[in-house]
Amino acid sequence: MRLLILNPNTSRGVTERIGAAAEAVALPGDAFTTICPADGPELIVTEADAEEARRAVVDTVKGYTAPCDGIVLASFGNTGARDVRALRGDIPVFGIASAAFSAVRALGGPFGIVTFGKELVPGLQAQVDESGLGQALLGITYVPGDDFGDPGTVQDRYRDDLAALCRQMCARGAASIVLGGGPLAGLATSLARDCPVPVIDGTQAAINLMRTLVSSRADDGGRGRVG
Structure with a gap:
C-alpha cells in the first residue's frame, strides 16, 4: 500500500512524529511518504491558520506526482480534505479526525x-x-x-x-x-x-482504515467508492 501522509502544518518535528507513528503500523510491502508543506503555520490553531494550511495542502498535493493508493491528512481539522478529494477523486482521502x-x-x-x-x-x-x-x-x-x-x-x-x-x-x-x-x-x-x-x-486509525479501503478497491478492480 502506497500512501501520501501529509502533515498540514510546517513543523518538521511533528512531521517526523507522524511518520514514525505511520511506520509503526506498516506491513511488509507498504510504502509511506510523510511530508509537510513548504509554507504555512507551524501549528494550526485559528481559522486563519486553517485557511493558510488548506491552501498549502492543496498546493502540496498538486505538486506530488508519485503513484499512491491513498492520502492521509494528518491534522485534526481534516485540513483541506474536501479540496484534496476534488483533486484526487480516484483514491481514498482521510483526515485523522x-x-x-x-x-x-x-x-x-x-x-x-x-x-x-x-x-x-x-x-x-x-x-x-x-x-x-x-x-x-x-x-x-x-x-x-x-x-x-x-x-x-x-x-x-x-x-x-x-x-x-x-x-x-x-x-x-x-x-x-x-x-x-x-x-x-x-x-x-x-x-x-x-x-x-x-x-x-x-494517524494510525487513518492508515488502518485506508488499508481496508485500498484492499477492497483492489478486489473489485478499483471500482469501489472512494472515501
Missing part, C-alpha cells in the same frame, strides 16, 4: 478527547459536532497553559500530564479516548499502557 471518530463508533459507548492546550478545544469540538458524535462526547480535557512551544516536542514535555488526563477521562466513564492533534501522533501506544480503555491515535 474522521478516522479517529470511525474508531470511536466501532468501539461504541461514550468517549473523551485529550489534547495539549485550551486553544485547540474549539476546533476539536467543531470536528465532534460535524461528525455527529456530540451526544457521545464526555468532554475535551487539556494540559493547562497557553504556551505550546515547539509543537514537535509537546508529547515529550506533557507526557505525564496527558497520561493523567487519560486516566481521569477513563474514571469519568469513557469507553475510548482520542488524542486530539497531529503533534500527539504515536503517543497512544505509550499512554495505553497506563489506561484501561483504548487510546486512539488518529
Whole structure:
C-alpha cells in the first residue's frame, strides 16, 4: 500500500512524529511518504491558520506526482480534505479526525478527547459536532497553559500530564479516548499502557482504515467508492 501522509502544518518535528507513528503500523510491502508543506503555520490553531494550511495542502498535493493508493491528512481539522478529494477523486482521502471518530463508533459507548492546550478545544469540538458524535462526547480535557512551544516536542514535555488526563477521562466513564492533534501522533501506544480503555491515535486509525479501503478497491478492480 502506497500512501501520501501529509502533515498540514510546517513543523518538521511533528512531521517526523507522524511518520514514525505511520511506520509503526506498516506491513511488509507498504510504502509511506510523510511530508509537510513548504509554507504555512507551524501549528494550526485559528481559522486563519486553517485557511493558510488548506491552501498549502492543496498546493502540496498538486505538486506530488508519485503513484499512491491513498492520502492521509494528518491534522485534526481534516485540513483541506474536501479540496484534496476534488483533486484526487480516484483514491481514498482521510483526515485523522474522521478516522479517529470511525474508531470511536466501532468501539461504541461514550468517549473523551485529550489534547495539549485550551486553544485547540474549539476546533476539536467543531470536528465532534460535524461528525455527529456530540451526544457521545464526555468532554475535551487539556494540559493547562497557553504556551505550546515547539509543537514537535509537546508529547515529550506533557507526557505525564496527558497520561493523567487519560486516566481521569477513563474514571469519568469513557469507553475510548482520542488524542486530539497531529503533534500527539504515536503517543497512544505509550499512554495505553497506563489506561484501561483504548487510546486512539488518529494517524494510525487513518492508515488502518485506508488499508481496508485500498484492499477492497483492489478486489473489485478499483471500482469501489472512494472515501
